[in-house]
Amino acid sequence: MSEARRRASPYIVAALIVAADAYLCIKNPQDLDRLLINAMLALSAFATLHARLLSLASAGFAAIGAYASAILAVKLGLPVYLSIPAAALVCGLVALVIGLPVLRLKDVYLAICTLGFGEIVRVSIILLPGLTGGSTGANLSTGFAYEAMKKTKTWTLALALAFLCYLFWAASRSRAGRALRAIRENSEAAETMGIDVVAYKNMAFLASALIAGLAGAFYAHSVGSLDNGDFKFNRAVDILGYAVLGGSGAWFGPTLGAGFLTALPILLRDLLGSAIGFLKNFAQLPNILNGLALMLVIIFAPGGIAALFARAPVRGAFLSVPPPLAPAAGITDKVGVADKAGVAEAPARRAGAEGKPFLSLKGVSRSFGGVEALAQVSFDLEEGKIYGLIGPNGAGKTTLINLVSGLMPPSSGKIEWLGREIQGRRAHRIARSGIARSYQNIQLFGEMSALENVIVGRHTHMRSGLAAAWLRLPSQKREEAEAREEAMGLLSRLALGSIAGQEASKLSYGDQRRVEIARALAMRPRLLLLDEPAAGMNEIETAALGDFILELQGHGVTILVVEHHMDLIMKICDEIVVLNFGRKIAEGPPQAVARDEAVLEAYLGRA
Amino acid sequence: MDLSFFADPVFLVQNLVDGLSRGALYGVFAMGFTLIFGVLDILNLAHAATFMWCAFAGWFVMAAGGLPLPLGLAAAMLAGAAIALVLELLAFRPLRREGADKLSSMISSIGASLIMVSVAEAAFGVQTRRFPDKVLDPKPFFIGGSGGVRISRAQILILAASIVLMVGLGLFIRRTRMGKAIRAVAANQKAARLLGIDVNGVIVVTFLVAGALAGAAGILVALLTNNIVPGMGGQIELRGLAVVILGGMGNIEGAVVGGFLLGLVETLTIAYLPGGSDIKDAIAFLILFLILLVKPNGIMGRGKAERA
């Protein structure tokens, strides 16, 4: 398929879906309401699925919203324009309460718990017949009379949906949207960039609940009657189908999915039913199609329809890439900074806490199960120096970095940073306080561009929240532009300017490593932890990296490098710490360490 | 609340009997569920649809075809194995080949389940199928005279069959060569490969066994409730999920114990709590919520669950 055709195909698909829905609604105006509500529920699913939370709770929240609004409007006499938002707020409250424990569960458990939540809601509705009319159909009992319920016009529903779409669209271009995408790609790396993953997940869950509640409330008032079976397990599966088919990568994905799956069975019945007689009465057709859609999409096109847009110009429009700056001198030419001996005077120290050590490890130990990965490791780092951390495989080097960056707490011991204890604190707080890291096996945000990856690094230094994005405040736009510029600058300095717009996972290995370093630098850290930055690099690249690290030192960054490339370590480090079997066995300037008998033994084995 | 309830021993034992037979059913269903999870780390949400189809298969063989109960049971188990095999080949293996994540497999099974149930609805309609009396005499036994504890033949069969199945599965997993291979694949796929074990072959066997268990569960439930409809999988699926998590994912003994426990708790709740029969559906999940809050790995968990 030609490039032009491939780029156009998602738009064609979208246009077809819109056409199918238009047909549907012209033929049967009641279906328009149903379609709009499904679209809203799809947005609710997007909110959580986008952050990789497999929550199936939307149906349950819709049920709560529907009944809450019905009760408020009919029993308490609230006008509909108040009861509907109020119902949504009720859902929000419930979400806050159950979100805290439930969101900590992983994947499968989360899905099951949210399914269970739906079940509990369903049962509760039956249990409170005085309030809800029980399970015989709320409309028919003393519950909710049709005239009292049927209050909303289609245009209000459409307006609400359009408004929500705007909010999602604006959010996707904001700092928060980018943070969510980062969490989606790699939540651990996102946390070490200073993003509070737990808070964002709770926010996503809350949003999902609010929207689902809103959809449910609209449903109650546009349909005019409620039955307990309206929000059964099947509904949750339908919604999942919208999200999977549409793809949870972009905000419009699930909505397109809803449009498709709502229209398809009716279309098939109308168009083909006459040809295949029995199809006209085929009540199970929607379900079969939904099931087929789920299976086929997840096996053959897991990104859904939204993934088709990935290569379309739309995506690029999110982030216009400024022209690459010329790479700064000092990267491509091999500067004559041969080794530490020749370097000029040390750069002026940044004003740091006087007298308090920069980073200090005191008796740090960490065990996994019965295995002791680190045992009683103690050393101090001084500001402004470059430290090497070396040792044979399994010596505990990466564990140490994980402890300092906050991905896990030590089993015992203390880690002091700028005079305060940081062991056990959450990684995003540590990141905010000035420690950045790179990873041994690359942890980039694969489907984001190199430039976007680096901009994520600016997260903690930016202030704009969702409100600013929704109001399109000039301060937000300015902040985004500044971040983009700084990110571009960093990439250029690492000779990556020409690939800034490319998808990170498609870059060469060496480029990916450098993007990760650029991303860490975007945080403007005081302490940079590099875990095997030269892995997979050839000699030239390694040398260039060494020069770059020295240059960083010149800008006042303190660096700790874990490496196996001994040439690099010997060339750039002021001091080296050697670990073996989780213990520190040597410490000191490179020359001394290289001759240390214990070190030789650790690497080469006993003589 | 009428406290004399508690004093009545016959009522209590009756409820124990009912609870245990109900729990046995949950256990047999959950065993197949947890077996697949243990080996593959995925939740096969089409297990209940398999269960339902096997009930129909058994019904056709026995009620329409007139064959005796043992053959019906065998037919159901064979059908279950066959369906499970098809599921593995169509819904799961393609994803494994692509290296997709576990959630994708779960979604695929949801899709398959949807298709299976809808096709059953279309094919069989919504009217209930029942077993004729000649399949299993519905007259119950009374222990301790006519006012005593009532136990039906179906319940006896269920208790007996489930014990046989549980013990059988246990022996299979622990003593036979294939059983060890299954445990090896469940423990560490890469290591199993290095031992020369054909991992895909072992997975196929796992599905066959799990499917057969679903089939057995299908027939047994059908015999007890005498109510075969395409939607019969829904309620037991949710309870099966709860049991599997309670007992720990992948833990077969846990599934058995969890099944009995849930059955007892449900029955006793209906008996002794006013309004209990309304909330019995949600009990499973209430318990589940509470347990997961405290122990994310389930009661006898394998430690596979992680915090997000």
Next chain:
Amino acid sequence: MDKLFEPGLEEAGLLEVRNLEVRYGGIEAVRGLSFSVAAGSIVAVIGANGAGKSSTLLAISGLVRAAGGSVLFDGRDIAALRPDRIVRAGLVQVPEGRAILAPLTVAENLELGGWTRHQKVALHQKVALHQKVALHQKVALHQKVALHQKMTSDDGIAKDLSRVYALFPRLAERSRQLAGSLSGGEQQMLAIGRALMARPKLLLLDEPSMGLAPKLVAAIFETIAEIRRAGTTILLVEQNARQALRIADRGLVLSHGRLLKEGKSDELLCDPSVVEAFLGKA
């Protein structure tokens, strides 16, 4: 593929690797690697981290598909075979990090080591028996009984089990314990013992000394030497270069995915450039 005949080459080793290339995504982990392992010998592969040692072993045992080159085992090209077939051919790997089956007992782990042998005995004889029956040939009762006994007996396995227990008495003590509860050194012994149960012609060991205390390291290497004495060929990947070269006949030094140096192990032990390869220029 049948045996290769290439006149002019010296006698082919049990394992012949030619121009092996291993990639992970964009990185070239191993490039243009060629070497051979003579039957009955121990060859040590040493080198710094990231040099490509483990990747080489993974490609040989089939867990990773080689991007290029050929791997000839006993004359057969195994580069494209599935891992379980490679094990059946007699090439068994003890992977880095041991990969034992934690929820199973020590005894069960060891028994599973003999998985491939058992089947080999059963399958072709079963087939032969069925063929005979199908052709209505008379199959004497005693033949049937003998075959049944062979299929169900673990004579060979029991003997090998006792050999492994003799080699590792610690395992015998803990035979009923769960493998996951063993210490690192014991797990390593278990992993090696399990590999031996398959009666391998060629044993691949990936960093057996990793994570072990120095005293255990010496014991492990002694055991490896003993295994070779019993007739198994060994390809040993190690970080602990000195001890590995001590027990090996030949050594290969890898650096950045290529073969840096090759030769007799005692010569390599004294070679200063090898030290440089690890610690850089002093």
